[in-house]
Amino acid sequence: MKTLTVMSRKGGAGKTTVSVNLTLAARAAGLRAVLADADPLRSATEVLRGRDEPPGLLFETSASKLFTLTEACRRSGVDLLVIDTPAAPEADVAEAVKMADLCVAVARPTYLDLAATVQSVAVIQRLGREGLIVLNQCPPSRGGLEPPCVLKAFEALRFANLPVAPTALRSRMIYQTAFAQGRSVLEAEGGDAAAKEVRALFAQAWRRLNGKAAPAVPTANDDLAGLAARRSEIAARA
Template sequence: MKTVLIANRKGGCGKTTIAVTLAAALADGGWQVALADADPQKSASRWLKRRPADVAPIRALDWTGPGALGKGAKGLDWVIVDAPGSIYEADAAALVAEAHAVVVPVLPSFFDADATRRFLKEIAGIKRIRKGKAGVELVANRVRPRGRDAARLAAFAERIGQAPVAAISERVAYGDLAEAGLTVFDKPQKAFAPTRAQWTPLLAALTS
Protein backbone atom coordinates (compact mmCIF):
# COMPACT_ATOMS: atom_id res chain seq x y z
CA MET A 1 0.00 0.00 0.00
CA LYS A 2 1.21 3.49 -0.85
CA THR A 3 0.17 6.58 1.05
CA VAL A 4 0.24 9.94 -0.73
CA LEU A 5 -0.16 13.09 1.33
CA ILE A 6 -1.55 16.21 -0.36
CA ALA A 7 -0.27 19.09 1.72
CA ASN A 8 0.62 22.76 1.82
CA ARG A 9 0.27 25.23 4.64
CA LYS A 10 -0.91 27.88 2.16
CA GLY A 11 -4.70 27.99 2.11
CA GLY A 12 -6.63 28.08 -1.14
CA CYS A 13 -4.01 26.20 -3.16
CA GLY A 14 -6.50 23.56 -4.35
CA LYS A 15 -5.34 20.81 -2.01
CA THR A 16 -8.70 19.01 -1.93
CA THR A 17 -9.20 19.24 -5.69
CA ILE A 18 -5.80 17.62 -6.21
CA ALA A 19 -6.62 14.92 -3.62
CA VAL A 20 -10.02 13.93 -5.03
CA THR A 21 -8.86 14.00 -8.65
CA LEU A 22 -5.80 11.89 -7.89
CA ALA A 23 -7.92 9.38 -5.96
CA ALA A 24 -10.40 9.14 -8.84
CA ALA A 25 -7.59 8.74 -11.39
CA LEU A 26 -6.09 5.82 -9.49
CA ALA A 27 -9.50 4.22 -8.90
CA ASP A 28 -10.23 4.55 -12.61
CA GLY A 29 -6.98 2.66 -13.23
CA GLY A 30 -8.34 -0.35 -11.34
CA TRP A 31 -6.57 0.10 -8.00
CA GLN A 32 -8.24 -0.18 -4.60
CA VAL A 33 -8.18 3.41 -3.39
CA ALA A 34 -9.23 5.27 -0.25
CA LEU A 35 -9.51 9.00 0.26
CA ALA A 36 -8.51 9.81 3.83
CA ASP A 37 -9.78 13.15 5.09
CA ALA A 38 -7.44 14.52 7.76
CA ASP A 39 -8.62 18.11 7.35
CA PRO A 40 -11.11 19.31 10.00
CA GLN A 41 -13.03 21.13 7.25
CA LYS A 42 -13.89 17.68 5.80
CA SER A 43 -14.27 18.93 2.23
CA ALA A 44 -13.05 15.61 0.80
CA SER A 45 -15.56 13.69 2.93
CA ARG A 46 -18.42 15.85 1.70
CA TRP A 47 -17.30 15.27 -1.89
CA LEU A 48 -17.30 11.49 -1.36
CA LYS A 49 -20.85 11.59 -0.01
CA ARG A 50 -21.97 13.07 -3.32
CA ARG A 51 -20.13 10.44 -5.40
CA PRO A 52 -22.46 8.28 -7.51
CA ALA A 53 -22.51 4.50 -7.14
CA ASP A 54 -21.91 3.86 -10.86
CA VAL A 55 -18.34 5.25 -11.00
CA ALA A 56 -15.03 3.81 -9.80
CA PRO A 57 -15.37 3.26 -6.02
CA ILE A 58 -13.27 5.18 -3.52
CA ARG A 59 -13.34 4.20 0.14
CA ALA A 60 -13.91 7.02 2.63
CA LEU A 61 -11.63 7.28 5.66
CA ASP A 62 -12.16 9.86 8.38
CA TRP A 63 -8.79 10.69 9.93
CA THR A 64 -9.86 13.92 11.61
CA GLY A 65 -10.48 12.58 15.14
CA PRO A 66 -7.91 11.99 17.89
CA GLY A 67 -5.87 8.88 17.15
CA ALA A 68 -7.72 8.28 13.87
CA LEU A 69 -4.70 8.45 11.56
CA GLY A 70 -4.06 5.18 9.77
CA LYS A 71 -7.35 3.51 10.69
CA GLY A 72 -9.27 1.51 8.08
CA ALA A 73 -6.45 1.39 5.55
CA LYS A 74 -6.07 -2.39 5.23
CA GLY A 75 -6.55 -4.14 1.90
CA LEU A 76 -5.84 -1.06 -0.19
CA ASP A 77 -3.41 -0.22 -2.96
CA TRP A 78 -3.44 3.53 -2.36
CA VAL A 79 -4.47 5.96 0.35
CA ILE A 80 -4.69 9.58 -0.75
CA VAL A 81 -4.69 11.91 2.23
CA ASP A 82 -6.14 15.40 2.24
CA ALA A 83 -3.91 16.86 4.95
CA PRO A 84 -4.91 19.52 7.46
CA GLY A 85 -3.60 23.02 6.89
CA SER A 86 -1.78 23.00 10.23
CA ILE A 87 0.61 20.35 8.99
CA TYR A 88 2.91 20.56 11.99
CA GLU A 89 0.47 19.48 14.62
CA ALA A 90 1.66 16.19 16.10
CA ASP A 91 -0.66 13.92 14.12
CA ALA A 92 0.06 15.67 10.82
CA ALA A 93 3.82 15.48 11.31
CA ALA A 94 3.45 11.74 11.94
CA LEU A 95 1.44 11.48 8.74
CA VAL A 96 4.20 13.11 6.73
CA ALA A 97 6.72 10.78 8.33
CA GLU A 98 4.78 7.70 7.12
CA ALA A 99 3.96 8.94 3.60
CA HIS A 100 5.47 7.36 0.52
CA ALA A 101 5.08 10.66 -1.31
CA VAL A 102 4.04 14.22 -0.54
CA VAL A 103 2.28 16.17 -3.28
CA VAL A 104 2.45 19.93 -2.80
CA PRO A 105 0.07 22.09 -4.87
CA VAL A 106 1.29 25.59 -5.67
CA LEU A 107 -0.53 28.42 -7.40
CA PRO A 108 1.37 30.65 -9.85
CA SER A 109 1.44 33.77 -7.69
CA PHE A 110 4.16 35.44 -5.64
CA PHE A 111 2.43 34.87 -2.30
CA ASP A 112 1.70 31.21 -2.98
CA ALA A 113 5.17 30.53 -4.33
CA ASP A 114 6.82 32.19 -1.35
CA ALA A 115 4.67 30.31 1.18
CA THR A 116 5.30 27.04 -0.65
CA ARG A 117 9.05 27.65 -0.71
CA ARG A 118 9.01 28.02 3.08
CA PHE A 119 6.82 24.93 3.48
CA LEU A 120 9.19 22.83 1.38
CA LYS A 121 12.12 24.01 3.48
CA GLU A 122 10.29 23.01 6.67
CA ILE A 123 9.30 19.51 5.57
CA ALA A 124 12.76 18.83 4.14
CA GLY A 125 13.91 18.27 7.72
CA ILE A 126 11.46 15.41 8.36
CA LYS A 127 13.45 12.19 8.64
CA ARG A 128 11.61 10.19 5.97
CA ILE A 129 11.95 12.99 3.43
CA ARG A 130 15.53 13.83 4.42
CA LYS A 131 16.57 10.20 3.85
CA GLY A 132 14.84 10.00 0.47
CA LYS A 133 12.22 7.46 1.57
CA ALA A 134 9.38 9.80 0.65
CA GLY A 135 9.45 11.87 -2.50
CA VAL A 136 8.12 15.41 -2.74
CA GLU A 137 6.30 16.33 -5.93
CA LEU A 138 5.21 19.86 -6.80
CA VAL A 139 2.05 20.39 -8.83
CA ALA A 140 1.38 23.77 -10.40
CA ASN A 141 -2.34 24.25 -9.95
CA ARG A 142 -4.91 26.53 -11.59
CA VAL A 143 -2.48 27.59 -14.28
CA ARG A 144 -4.09 29.89 -16.84
CA PRO A 145 -3.57 28.84 -20.45
CA ARG A 146 -2.43 32.33 -21.37
CA GLY A 147 -0.67 34.98 -19.33
CA ARG A 148 2.38 35.23 -17.14
CA ASP A 149 1.90 32.01 -15.19
CA ALA A 150 4.54 30.08 -17.11
CA ALA A 151 7.17 32.72 -16.44
CA ARG A 152 6.28 32.87 -12.73
CA LEU A 153 6.49 29.09 -12.40
CA ALA A 154 9.83 28.98 -14.22
CA ALA A 155 11.25 31.61 -11.88
CA PHE A 156 9.89 29.75 -8.85
CA ALA A 157 11.42 26.47 -10.03
CA GLU A 158 14.78 28.15 -10.53
CA ARG A 159 14.72 29.64 -7.03
CA ILE A 160 14.00 26.35 -5.28
CA GLY A 161 15.84 24.04 -7.67
CA GLN A 162 12.78 21.89 -8.39
CA ALA A 163 10.27 22.18 -11.19
CA PRO A 164 6.61 21.14 -10.82
CA VAL A 165 6.04 17.61 -12.08
CA ALA A 166 2.73 18.67 -13.65
CA ALA A 167 0.84 21.83 -14.50
CA ILE A 168 -2.93 21.67 -14.07
CA SER A 169 -4.88 24.31 -15.96
CA GLU A 170 -7.66 26.31 -14.41
CA ARG A 171 -10.92 24.81 -15.64
CA VAL A 172 -14.51 25.39 -14.52
CA ALA A 173 -15.09 21.67 -15.06
CA TYR A 174 -13.35 20.84 -11.78
CA GLY A 175 -15.84 22.85 -9.75
CA ASP A 176 -18.84 21.75 -11.77
CA LEU A 177 -17.98 18.06 -11.49
CA ALA A 178 -17.09 18.30 -7.79
CA GLU A 179 -20.68 19.26 -7.00
CA ALA A 180 -21.70 15.79 -8.19
CA GLY A 181 -18.84 13.94 -6.50
CA LEU A 182 -17.06 13.52 -9.82
CA THR A 183 -13.76 14.42 -11.49
CA VAL A 184 -12.48 14.55 -15.05
CA PHE A 185 -11.42 10.90 -14.65
CA ASP A 186 -15.06 9.91 -14.28
CA LYS A 187 -15.82 11.42 -17.67
CA PRO A 188 -14.55 9.32 -20.60
CA GLN A 189 -15.74 11.80 -23.20
CA LYS A 190 -13.17 13.06 -25.68
CA ALA A 191 -13.65 16.64 -24.55
CA PHE A 192 -12.03 15.83 -21.20
CA ALA A 193 -9.03 13.98 -22.67
CA PRO A 194 -6.65 17.01 -22.76
CA THR A 195 -7.51 17.84 -19.15
CA ARG A 196 -6.92 14.26 -18.01
CA ALA A 197 -3.62 14.21 -19.89
CA GLN A 198 -2.26 17.00 -17.69
CA TRP A 199 -2.27 14.53 -14.77
CA THR A 200 -0.19 11.92 -16.60
CA PRO A 201 3.23 13.17 -15.38
CA LEU A 202 2.09 13.15 -11.74
CA LEU A 203 0.54 9.69 -12.04
CA ALA A 204 3.71 8.41 -13.71
CA ALA A 205 5.89 9.84 -10.93
CA LEU A 206 3.78 8.23 -8.22
CA THR A 207 3.32 4.83 -9.85
CA SER A 208 6.86 4.31 -11.18
Protein backbone atom coordinates in the same frame (compact mmCIF):
# COMPACT_ATOMS: atom_id res chain seq x y z
CA MET B 1 1.03 0.18 -0.08
CA LYS B 2 2.17 3.69 -0.90
CA THR B 3 1.00 6.81 0.89
CA LEU B 4 0.71 10.17 -0.79
CA THR B 5 0.11 13.27 1.33
CA VAL B 6 -1.26 16.36 -0.40
CA MET B 7 -0.42 19.64 1.32
CA SER B 8 -0.15 23.42 1.05
CA ARG B 9 -0.02 26.07 3.71
CA LYS B 10 -2.23 28.38 1.66
CA GLY B 11 -5.95 27.75 1.77
CA GLY B 12 -7.62 27.15 -1.57
CA ALA B 13 -4.46 26.18 -3.47
CA GLY B 14 -6.08 22.93 -4.59
CA LYS B 15 -5.22 20.20 -2.05
CA THR B 16 -8.70 18.68 -2.15
CA THR B 17 -8.89 19.00 -5.94
CA VAL B 18 -5.60 17.16 -6.37
CA SER B 19 -6.39 14.56 -3.66
CA VAL B 20 -9.80 13.61 -5.02
CA ASN B 21 -8.72 13.56 -8.67
CA LEU B 22 -5.60 11.48 -8.00
CA THR B 23 -7.51 9.00 -5.83
CA LEU B 24 -10.22 8.53 -8.44
CA ALA B 25 -7.61 8.28 -11.20
CA ALA B 26 -5.93 5.47 -9.26
CA ARG B 27 -9.24 3.66 -8.81
CA ALA B 28 -10.05 4.07 -12.49
CA ALA B 29 -6.69 2.40 -13.16
CA GLY B 30 -7.86 -0.61 -11.14
CA LEU B 31 -5.89 0.14 -7.98
CA ARG B 32 -7.30 -0.08 -4.49
CA ALA B 33 -7.01 3.59 -3.63
CA VAL B 34 -8.34 5.20 -0.48
CA LEU B 35 -8.71 8.87 0.39
CA ALA B 36 -8.17 9.93 3.99
CA ASP B 37 -9.88 13.24 4.66
CA ALA B 38 -7.73 14.70 7.43
CA ASP B 39 -9.12 18.22 7.05
CA PRO B 40 -11.73 19.13 9.70
CA LEU B 41 -13.50 21.19 7.01
CA ARG B 42 -14.30 17.83 5.32
CA SER B 43 -14.24 19.21 1.77
CA ALA B 44 -13.26 15.88 0.20
CA THR B 45 -16.04 14.17 2.14
CA GLU B 46 -18.49 16.77 0.87
CA VAL B 47 -17.47 16.01 -2.73
CA LEU B 48 -17.55 12.24 -2.43
CA ARG B 49 -20.48 11.67 -0.07
CA GLY B 50 -23.14 11.25 -2.78
CA ARG B 51 -21.24 8.77 -4.94
CA ASP B 52 -22.63 5.39 -5.76
CA GLU B 53 -19.43 3.64 -4.77
CA PRO B 54 -18.43 0.46 -2.98
CA PRO B 55 -17.38 1.20 0.63
CA GLY B 56 -13.77 1.99 1.36
CA LEU B 57 -13.14 4.97 -0.90
CA LEU B 58 -13.14 7.57 1.87
CA PHE B 59 -12.23 7.75 5.55
CA GLU B 60 -12.82 10.82 7.67
CA THR B 61 -9.91 11.11 10.05
CA SER B 62 -7.64 13.45 11.97
CA ALA B 63 -3.93 13.88 12.56
CA SER B 64 -3.98 11.82 15.77
CA LYS B 65 -5.71 8.85 14.04
CA LEU B 66 -3.61 8.81 10.87
CA PHE B 67 -1.10 6.23 12.05
CA THR B 68 -3.84 3.73 12.95
CA LEU B 69 -5.69 4.36 9.69
CA THR B 70 -2.51 3.94 7.64
CA GLU B 71 -1.73 0.62 9.31
CA ALA B 72 -5.31 -0.60 8.82
CA CYS B 73 -5.16 0.30 5.12
CA ARG B 74 -1.81 -1.46 4.78
CA ARG B 75 -3.16 -4.63 6.41
CA SER B 76 -6.26 -4.67 4.23
CA GLY B 77 -4.30 -4.60 0.97
CA VAL B 78 -4.81 -0.99 -0.11
CA ASP B 79 -2.45 -0.02 -2.97
CA LEU B 80 -2.54 3.75 -2.55
CA LEU B 81 -3.56 5.90 0.41
CA VAL B 82 -4.01 9.59 -0.39
CA ILE B 83 -4.20 12.00 2.55
CA ASP B 84 -5.93 15.35 2.08
CA THR B 85 -4.67 17.77 4.72
CA PRO B 86 -5.77 21.12 6.10
CA ALA B 87 -3.68 24.23 5.43
CA ALA B 88 -2.92 24.43 9.18
CA PRO B 89 -2.00 23.76 11.96
CA GLU B 90 1.49 22.76 11.00
CA ALA B 91 1.70 20.08 13.71
CA ASP B 92 -1.28 18.24 12.16
CA VAL B 93 0.12 18.55 8.64
CA ALA B 94 3.45 17.22 9.92
CA GLU B 95 1.69 14.02 11.13
CA ALA B 96 0.45 13.45 7.56
CA VAL B 97 3.89 14.21 6.15
CA LYS B 98 5.44 11.60 8.47
CA MET B 99 3.10 8.94 7.00
CA ALA B 100 3.97 9.82 3.41
CA ASP B 101 6.09 8.03 0.84
CA LEU B 102 5.55 11.14 -1.28
CA CYS B 103 4.33 14.61 -0.31
CA VAL B 104 2.64 16.59 -3.07
CA ALA B 105 2.92 20.32 -2.33
CA VAL B 106 0.24 22.20 -4.28
CA ALA B 107 0.79 25.85 -5.23
CA ARG B 108 -0.86 28.40 -7.46
CA PRO B 109 1.58 30.41 -9.57
CA THR B 110 1.41 33.42 -7.25
CA TYR B 111 3.99 35.12 -5.07
CA LEU B 112 2.27 34.19 -1.80
CA ASP B 113 1.66 30.57 -2.75
CA LEU B 114 5.25 30.14 -3.82
CA ALA B 115 6.46 31.72 -0.57
CA ALA B 116 4.25 29.30 1.36
CA THR B 117 5.65 26.40 -0.68
CA VAL B 118 9.15 27.17 0.55
CA GLN B 119 7.84 26.49 4.04
CA SER B 120 6.14 23.25 2.96
CA VAL B 121 9.41 22.13 1.41
CA ALA B 122 11.19 22.86 4.70
CA VAL B 123 8.72 20.63 6.59
CA ILE B 124 9.05 17.82 4.02
CA GLN B 125 12.84 17.97 4.19
CA ARG B 126 13.01 18.28 7.96
CA LEU B 127 10.98 15.08 8.21
CA GLY B 128 13.11 13.38 5.56
CA ARG B 129 10.29 12.68 3.11
CA GLU B 130 10.20 12.72 -0.69
CA GLY B 131 8.29 15.58 -2.28
CA LEU B 132 6.84 16.81 -5.54
CA ILE B 133 5.59 20.36 -6.17
CA VAL B 134 2.51 20.71 -8.35
CA LEU B 135 1.35 23.98 -9.86
CA ASN B 136 -2.44 24.35 -9.92
CA GLN B 137 -4.93 26.91 -11.19
CA CYS B 138 -2.50 28.06 -13.85
CA PRO B 139 -3.83 30.22 -16.69
CA PRO B 140 -4.00 28.29 -19.96
CA SER B 141 -1.05 28.30 -22.32
CA ARG B 142 -1.78 30.08 -25.59
CA GLY B 143 -0.41 28.78 -28.84
CA GLY B 144 1.99 26.59 -26.88
CA LEU B 145 3.33 29.61 -24.93
CA GLU B 146 3.19 29.57 -21.15
CA PRO B 147 1.76 32.68 -19.43
CA PRO B 148 4.52 34.73 -17.69
CA CYS B 149 3.28 33.84 -14.18
CA VAL B 150 3.67 30.13 -14.92
CA LEU B 151 7.13 30.61 -16.42
CA LYS B 152 8.15 32.67 -13.38
CA ALA B 153 6.77 30.04 -11.02
CA PHE B 154 8.72 27.22 -12.70
CA GLU B 155 11.82 29.43 -12.62
CA ALA B 156 11.40 30.30 -8.92
CA LEU B 157 10.79 26.65 -8.04
CA ARG B 158 14.10 25.63 -9.59
CA PHE B 159 15.60 26.84 -6.30
CA ALA B 160 13.07 25.06 -4.08
CA ASN B 161 15.25 21.99 -3.74
CA LEU B 162 12.35 19.68 -4.55
CA PRO B 163 11.26 18.27 -7.92
CA VAL B 164 8.44 20.08 -9.73
CA ALA B 165 5.85 18.10 -11.70
CA PRO B 166 6.25 19.02 -15.37
CA THR B 167 2.45 18.96 -15.71
CA ALA B 168 0.81 22.12 -14.37
CA LEU B 169 -2.93 21.89 -13.77
CA ARG B 170 -4.79 24.70 -15.52
CA SER B 171 -7.59 26.80 -14.14
CA ARG B 172 -10.66 25.12 -15.65
CA MET B 173 -14.32 25.32 -14.67
CA ILE B 174 -14.61 21.55 -15.08
CA TYR B 175 -12.64 21.04 -11.82
CA GLN B 176 -15.46 22.87 -10.04
CA THR B 177 -18.44 21.48 -11.95
CA ALA B 178 -17.15 17.91 -11.62
CA PHE B 179 -17.01 18.32 -7.83
CA ALA B 180 -20.59 19.58 -7.77
CA GLN B 181 -21.53 16.19 -9.29
CA GLY B 182 -19.29 14.19 -6.93
CA ARG B 183 -16.97 13.32 -9.80
CA SER B 184 -13.38 13.58 -10.84
CA VAL B 185 -12.60 15.38 -14.09
CA LEU B 186 -11.92 11.92 -15.55
CA GLU B 187 -15.57 11.06 -15.08
CA ALA B 188 -17.04 14.43 -16.08
CA GLU B 189 -18.44 15.10 -19.49
CA GLY B 190 -16.38 17.63 -21.39
CA GLY B 191 -13.40 17.16 -19.10
CA ASP B 192 -10.96 15.86 -21.70
CA ALA B 193 -8.28 18.50 -21.33
CA ALA B 194 -8.40 18.37 -17.52
CA ALA B 195 -8.49 14.56 -17.60
CA LYS B 196 -5.35 14.56 -19.71
CA GLU B 197 -3.47 16.66 -17.16
CA VAL B 198 -4.73 14.61 -14.20
CA ARG B 199 -3.62 11.40 -15.93
CA ALA B 200 -0.21 12.94 -16.58
CA LEU B 201 0.10 14.06 -12.96
CA PHE B 202 -0.99 10.64 -11.71
CA ALA B 203 1.67 9.03 -13.92
CA GLN B 204 4.35 11.40 -12.58
CA ALA B 205 3.38 10.83 -8.94
CA TRP B 206 3.16 7.05 -9.46
CA ARG B 207 6.59 6.93 -11.05
CA ARG B 208 8.04 8.84 -8.08
CA LEU B 209 6.33 6.47 -5.66
CA ASN B 210 7.09 3.19 -7.40
CA GLY B 211 9.93 3.86 -9.84
CA LYS B 212 7.89 2.44 -12.71
CA ALA B 213 5.14 3.40 -15.11
CA ALA B 214 1.62 3.78 -13.75
CA PRO B 215 -1.21 1.52 -14.92
CA ALA B 216 -3.30 3.13 -17.66
CA VAL B 217 -6.15 5.38 -16.54
CA PRO B 218 -9.23 5.23 -18.76
CA THR B 219 -11.68 8.15 -18.78
CA ALA B 220 -15.45 8.06 -18.77
CA ASN B 221 -15.38 9.27 -22.34
CA ASP B 222 -13.20 6.53 -23.73
CA ASP B 223 -14.04 3.62 -21.47
CA LEU B 224 -17.25 3.78 -19.45
CA ALA B 225 -17.54 0.01 -19.49
CA GLY B 226 -13.93 -0.32 -18.35
CA LEU B 227 -14.55 2.03 -15.42
CA ALA B 228 -17.61 0.05 -14.31
CA ALA B 229 -15.73 -3.26 -14.59
CA ARG B 230 -12.85 -1.91 -12.53
CA ARG B 231 -15.22 -0.64 -9.84
CA SER B 232 -16.84 -4.09 -9.50
CA GLU B 233 -13.41 -5.69 -9.46
CA ILE B 234 -12.33 -3.40 -6.60
CA ALA B 235 -15.62 -4.08 -4.78
CA ALA B 236 -15.07 -7.82 -5.10
CA ARG B 237 -11.56 -7.53 -3.62
CA ALA B 238 -12.72 -5.23 -0.75
